Amino acid sequence: MELSQRKRMILQAIIEDYIATAEPVGSRNIAKNHDLGLSAATIRNEMADLEDMGYLEKPHTSAGRIPSEMGYRFYVDSLMQRYSLTAQDIAGLQNTLDRKYDQLEAVISEISDIISKVTHYPTVVAFPKENKSRLRSVKIVLVEERLALVVVVTDAGVVKNKQVRFSSAVDYSAIDAVSSFISKNLTGLSAADFTPARMLLMYDAMGDYGELLKVVVSFVMECLSEDSARVYIGGASNILNNPEFSDIDRAREFLSFMDSRENVSKMLSLMGNETEDISIKIGSESGVDGMRDTSIVVANYNVGDKLHGKIGIIGPTRMDYARVVSSLEMINDRLSEILNRMLGQ
Amino acid sequence: MELSQRKRMILQAIIEDYIATAEPVGSRNIAKNHDLGLSAATIRNEMADLEDMGYLEKPHTSAGRIPSEMGYRFYVDSLMQRYSLTAQDIAGLQNTLDRKYDQLEAVISEISDIISKVTHYPTVVAFPKENKSRLRSVKIVLVEERLALVVVVTDAGVVKNKQVRFSSAVDYSAIDAVSSFISKNLTGLSAADFTPARMLLMYDAMGDYGELLKVVVSFVMECLSEDSARVYIGGASNILNNPEFSDIDRAREFLSFMDSRENVSKMLSLMGNETEDISIKIGSESGVDGMRDTSIVVANYNVGDKLHGKIGIIGPTRMDYARVVSSLEMINDRLSEILNRMLGQ
DNA sequence: GTTAGCACTCAGGAGCGGCGAGTGCTAACA
């Protein structure tokens, strides 16, 4: 059954009031504060209907109503109006974001702080990650007798490097041999191509240099597969500004979840749907246990067509979705820009 | 005035009881639970003395006593007995620490998690940092036409690198020229040697390659000065296990302090005294405002003789100092070992 | 269909009294 226009208006009013005040909303308040041209009694009737239909809940008989998860879902999908940030917000954002960055880490942490500051919710930013990338080139730089730097470049233009320490001195000829072997045989391969059989063959073929090759190749594989999604978590304590978390056990449950990057990165990966710009999971929709009554809003960013990542915020189900969505959209655009300039070809 | 042996025993009993229970300690309890051979009345008299002398405080008339900051300080300096970790603790530690690490980041975060797990307090680990290091060598690796990797090696054996993107193609001759210029003129210099005058001269001398040189040199300087102490913060939510922080405002104050790496790294740097193995700041001793009634215990670790860092925990002044100190000592040893193996020459 | 009125519900806060842990003082004892 479709919701009548009047029901929609009332539902929206209730949800927005509840988002603003965190207190159950009564019919009288709606009648007074929103100019709907209806008396409290009429609104009461409509509210009873909305409750029957599952959009509202009563915490107890004599309190007002609060939105159910289904109510929030309907709000987010159909009622929510795009919120425009104030000029002040935007100016502040531009200001901080216009700095020059040269370290990925610095960009990510700064972005996270900004989101926290704007939304007043805990923030999660995933580092950009590669999709099925292929090897473009490998360089081995001998730094000292027993220390080399292995530099891997993928076709997404991403450069990774790692120090490798050897137990005995390595000479240039070994390095050269391995380098040219790799560029001849491995260029253009993706992680899936590194089958055990192929690797064995390779190690054999290289004879004396097998050991060195092994070290280098295993790092190359690491770079190409790269499924360990690194995340940056910021502003976790912001959650305590919400009365939902004024209970200390509740707060601890949330914060100890957020203390673990693994938890958070797992949760992010469950958010799926990389095609949509913004995805929202309300309460139990996230499918994560430790996170009762919290919602997650995530935006996907892309760098070129091979790199992507996610930025998001986590807050109570009673969240200012409209504001969060527009903030995320805006910041996401700027982040994509910065990263494209920084990492793009 | 010196404390009598009896007063010392009583003070120790009170502090240890208070650490264990977080509740003001009364004379009767001491008489009952500690076999001091004294009646409650006697202990009462001694407690009154200890209060007069400043070692104890009364939250209100009819509660027991709690230690003052001065009381804790005396305890830490003179009364505290070295605590030995249980066999189980140690086994657990060895177990996790025996993994092979090859990424600094992984070591640091793992160490932090372990300390949190053992002590149940929030943890802070500073990344190893260099002291007045000198330039050993610089390599510039051209990765693509307009992308190079600059690798800097200091005399502490530390290798840092950074991607540099150019607006126009750079050819090998430029790279070679700059490389050899640097190795001829800058080897052995420390950050202080890079005076503006000298730099200007250099840039001029290089003529066409001045731009490239500028980029490389500024990164070299960055590596040599390196005062931005990176820190890893773990287990912050552990603070909520302590009844001192069951008040939500208190918890928020603490956690929002911990949300900022800058705050924490600044606080760490105030801990000073890199010669001592362990340093302890109790309550206001830390000189940091946002951290009422918290204590900090920090251990210094060294890698070779040029690199050092700090690991520490932060908790309520009512902290199990004995356990924390021994845990930190033990973990610190293992960390030094791992890092020396990993980064040492 | 809308609204006014009314009886009913129920969480939250204020007020109050009793309990008990703890103190300080005094007087007796070794």
Next chain:
DNA sequence: TGTTAGCACTCGCCGCTCCTGAGTGCTAAC
């Protein structure tokens, strides 16, 4: 003189009751 038992006193905490007020649902009138 130091130690201890006894006792009056203090005061935070807990649980109880009562009251208030916001909010509901129903009914009857417009």
